[in-house]
Amino acid sequence: MRKLMGKRSKNLICCGLVAAAMISPFERAGGQQPQAPPAWPLELVTNMEKVRDAALGSDYAWRQVAQLTENIGPRLSGSPQAEQAVNYVAGEMQRLGLEVKLEKFMVPHWVRGEEHGELTIFPGEARGTTQKIVVTALGNSAATPSEGLTAEVVVVTSFDELAALGREKIGGRIVLFNKQFDKRMAAQGKADAAYEGAVVYRVRGAQAAKALGAVAALVRSVGGADYRLPHTGAAMAAGIPAAAVTAEDADLLTDLTRQGRVVMHLVLTPQTMPDAVSYNVIADLKGSEHPEQVVIVSGHLDSWDLGTGAIDDGVGVAMAMQTANLFQQLGLRPKRTLRIIAWMDEENGQRGAKTYAEEHKSELVNHVGAIESDGGADHPVGFNGSLKPATVDLFKTVATVLEAIGANLLEDGGDAGADIEPMGNAGVPVFGIIQDGRTYYNYHHTAADTLDKVHPSELAENAAVMAVLAYALANMPQPLPH
């Protein structure tokens, strides 16, 4: 997933026509512009173009996603598949000639169990009839008794409504938070904002309901599709069962509770196991001039357990692996160290991100930049992150190189990935790729996050963006200021 509650500023700097005017800033050094961008060596720009073209012509990233999703499968932290994925990525990076380390820490180990729901009393109910409710447990949900629990359903659309009902009307009940994901916003290209408008109920709903005595919490799935598909995701542990229902089931519950009393039987038997050992995979291609200076390319290796973690985030890991592959294949040893990181536990606690930021604290001053992709692999339109006025001109040349694939939009700020946020907070310049996210939340955290959702040519475009930006950061004449 993307950050739970990230803020998204919208300071778009560069797009089509502006970028077109910038095609060869280095050729115009000393020209008329009062603030001409710093000159980039021609060789560096030529190499960025080579990296871009090699990425577009390669299926390496695709083969990595296929391996992670079809030959390994869902990779929830603590699972055997997560362990297998760590070993696979480490082995593949060694094969490419990188220096590989596994950095160890403990991760949550939550395991899904049985899950089903049905209405036993509802307006229209007759002898022997029920209505099935499609549910899936949220990460960190407590279990119901093995035979399930049965309680009346109360539907609210906000925390304010919940508070207004109070303990008397919430106590002993199952609460459904029926906040809709705004599909119109998503269709307009503001999918992250649509997500952020609803996901707070997935994250905090169970705790809020528990505080008023609820026996379980349900949330309307946070996503845009209408195929009766529940969307899981992390919830703050509340000590009560917490599950997502599909949009259709949320509508059904809403309609029926408006008509009369609705009683639901809910079975969820997840288990919270002792924390397990796991790892970030860290693979370095040492810099030729400044090996102590580091540029990170990354995605997260863990995934939710319903699908096979293709768009979230097998593709991000594959783009990072492809960056290493391209540099090696083209013989482009970077001046600074290129560090590939396959993060563990982005989905259920960000233990990998926290551990890295803590254990590498003293080295962060030499982290020149960090890139993570965690928004799928639909067509990229540019990149975002640390693009302040003082340094943005540097990136216009990079945008120009990416204009050939329509990825020349620059955005100051925005969501650059949950795993690199801690080092961003410590001053490291952080970057994300801006993808066409209109359908991302149709599949995100569902069983349908599978390999077929990745379009090979668009994945290659995304790998080109990550690799070109990384090449620029690793070879630019001066490192970016913190």
Place this chain on the structure above:
Amino acid sequence: MRKLMGKRSKNLICCGLVAAAMISPFERAGGQQPQAPPAWPLELVTNMEKVRDAALGSDYAWRQVAQLTENIGPRLSGSPQAEQAVNYVAGEMQRLGLEVKLEKFMVPHWVRGEEHGELTIFPGEARGTTQKIVVTALGNSAATPSEGLTAEVVVVTSFDELAALGREKIGGRIVLFNKQFDKRMAAQGKADAAYEGAVVYRVRGAQAAKALGAVAALVRSVGGADYRLPHTGAAMAAGIPAAAVTAEDADLLTDLTRQGRVVMHLVLTPQTMPDAVSYNVIADLKGSEHPEQVVIVSGHLDSWDLGTGAIDDGVGVAMAMQTANLFQQLGLRPKRTLRIIAWMDEENGQRGAKTYAEEHKSELVNHVGAIESDGGADHPVGFNGSLKPATVDLFKTVATVLEAIGANLLEDGGDAGADIEPMGNAGVPVFGIIQDGRTYYNYHHTAADTLDKVHPSELAENAAVMAVLAYALANMPQPLPH
């Protein structure tokens, strides 16, 4: 569902401009045209327009679908919900003042059980890792042992491929029929043809696999969506377990079996119970002049059990009920008898259709026409059926009335509904509504066939088509020839 294997002829007769030229054929009686259509009484045309406009302004049909789907739910033949739906429709038709009969027969009573699948051996498999395979039993599937069965998977794309592999390579295996539903055809408006190109493997695959010694049969879901949603449906009983897998899982199995040996564990525990008593609901609004002459409007009341049977075919029943409601509300007693039929068991054997055709055999000569809608309730573009050159001109006036809603396409032949096919074969003129079917097979026979898939305004348009056509058939000066 629509007919299992219906043939679809494409003889389009009437569309936009042609119909526009026909606006008032009765006003041009005796005009220049060599073959002017027969004159329709002006009052009859005016009443058709009244019926149309009342249908468009009414939410009665919508409320019926809501009742059937949300307050009753899935209605597989033999289930308590199917019984409840019979009682509901009968009661509602009585309330409208119709003469109601329940016509009794025995129906299959097949009950879904547990169902899951996972790969235990596959290329990439490591200690403790599996790949989940999303399965749903097909109607009439046999059960696996309660602990499941485990066997190697063989993938074929046709019966010819199956035959070529023969008993040696099929015996003891699980066969997957991986025939794709052609999404491009569906997008082009030929969804029925796309369905018919693939559904034969769902219907006959298990029998063909069993004949070569297979221990279970899987079929790629016959439908157009990519949300990891399995599509159920009837299969010919084969004595082995038979299930649909999602498109994504079919792709996964295909990719992995190309790489090496794939072994699957499959659990399906459906039960085939003794046949149960059920009913067609038959409600008559007696004709004022020719009560012995009958015009049928209908949909099927049973549904598959995964969703709530909204588009397949709660909407068809609702259109038929709305036809009765409109005639009563407008005080338009028809000259011939209007007969509403809510068919039982369309999905799993067509016992209702067969029983009616048999028990009413001697009366069919007085059945002037029969309409069934069983293709959802997206925007209607016209109607099809018994529109031979000798009689088609009669219907151009009806098409003209429906032109206001864009439903003036006339098609000779086509799929007019499985429940009226037996009486069509006996010479009764049969008709269907042609809907925009581009997304119908995305939801058909899945858990996502729910109320939200019905657009109230488009359902009202469909009800207008059924009611106007029924009004014409019930009041036209001469009955149609058989």
